[in-house]
Amino acid sequence: MAEDVWIVGIHMTKFGKHPALDVVDLGAQAARAALQDAGLRMRDVGVLGAGNLRGRRDFGQALQKQIGQTGIPVFNVANACATGATALRVAIMAIKAGEADVGLAVGVEKLSGAGLLTGNERTEAGDRWTPEGRVGAVAALDGRIGTDTMPGVFAQIGMEYGHRYGGTSFELFARISEKNHAHSTLNPLATYQKRFTLEQIMNDVMIAYPNTRAMCSANCDGAAAAVVVSDSKLRTLSLEQQRRAVKVSASVLTSDPWSEACQVLPDINTLTRAAADQAYEQAGIGPDDLDLVELHDCFATAELVHYDNLRLCEPGGAVDFFNSGATWRDGKRPVNVSGGLESKGHPISATGIANVWEIATHLRGEAGDRQIENAKAGLAHVIGLGSACGVHILEKAAV
């Protein structure tokens, strides 16, 4: 039986603009703060999981040169928006496998001012129509055969849910965004801490109907890091460290199994459902036991479908669930009390650790003005298109 794994140190930098810091600076800031929070040093760490997509491929090693080169194995991982969760999963797996008793996971991205991150990958070239690639395309397909942009892809995913179950509308999706922006006003680390009215959200610049700009995740700079330890290591630490430790009750990573339409529109549902089911099974608790959830609201349209995918509501019941007020911070199942990616921001590789930080901070009772009282269990979810889905269930220490 593999040992339990505990988070003993965790940190999220302020999300926003950090023009003077490069990815290594930001990563080092998060890593050193997480180690300090844990009361440990780099020399105690046995494995490093490192995630950064748009800076440098050797991010893990570059980070070591700034915080401590101890010769430990480094895993530079890439899994789109699930990169941070993947780095954390690597550290947790190493501990569960008995290969290390302390692991560090770091994710960082600099995205301020990045604009659209995908779309129109092929440049129009030459003066002859020449077939290229796996469908023999003679020209760029983005905009000619659907859209490659994320706001448009996730818009369709929300619309598809509406087609299947009914009840969705532009206004409904905008109200999800209204909730997350309202939540962000209590989070000093969020990129934007501004409450918007429903009218402001709906009248904002349209990006891909029904997602306006306010309903899209915010590009920003940021980093997050976590220190995880084995059960036996935890017992060697101080009582105070043990009291603040957060149990990793489930750590799951899935990719998407084949489904009929996944070649034309990414199926973010099937792999999220599979990850959630495995996580609840591992943790031995269910969705009704969760005091808060941080889920991957890269767009307002995505949040809706994940209520269903994470089993927070009855199958097909996401609209009613949201309309009941359940997912507001004073509701029965608060979702994205951090402000979510729409206001907190989405520095891709940091996101999968930052949402774990949010949950852990509530479980420790250290979330300040936005504390969910007596939080004992929470779930953090991310999805990276392609796809990869990370789900972590965390529980408060029993000590």
Place this chain on the structure above:
Amino acid sequence: MSEQVPLVDYLVLGDAPHLVANECVECAARFFDRRNACARCEGTEFRVVEVPTEGELRAFTIVSFAAEGIEVPFVAGVVDCGGTSVRGNIVNTPPDPEHVRLGMKVRLATNSLGADSQGVEAVGFGFEPVS
């Protein structure tokens, strides 16, 4: 008539333009691109099958902000063509939620992308409402 090439190799031009898919002989999963093996069952034999040209719009978005050089707004969608999901733009109708609706019936329509230096015309496709 001048020479034509399809935008993608799964678009068949001619008197009755239509789409084709690579269907797994083993499990009938369909793919528009070239596959090394079937993602569903690992089978390696495929046959080319015709995809129905009419279908139902199952999901859409109206893209107002896209990469440079892409004309906006346009409607991107997923059309259920008799059980095969197809990605394509919704064309020949105003790009707004009053004219484009979930569940609407649509049919394949071709459009010209212009001619290259040798006078060869590239032809793309979309789906238009069935009036």
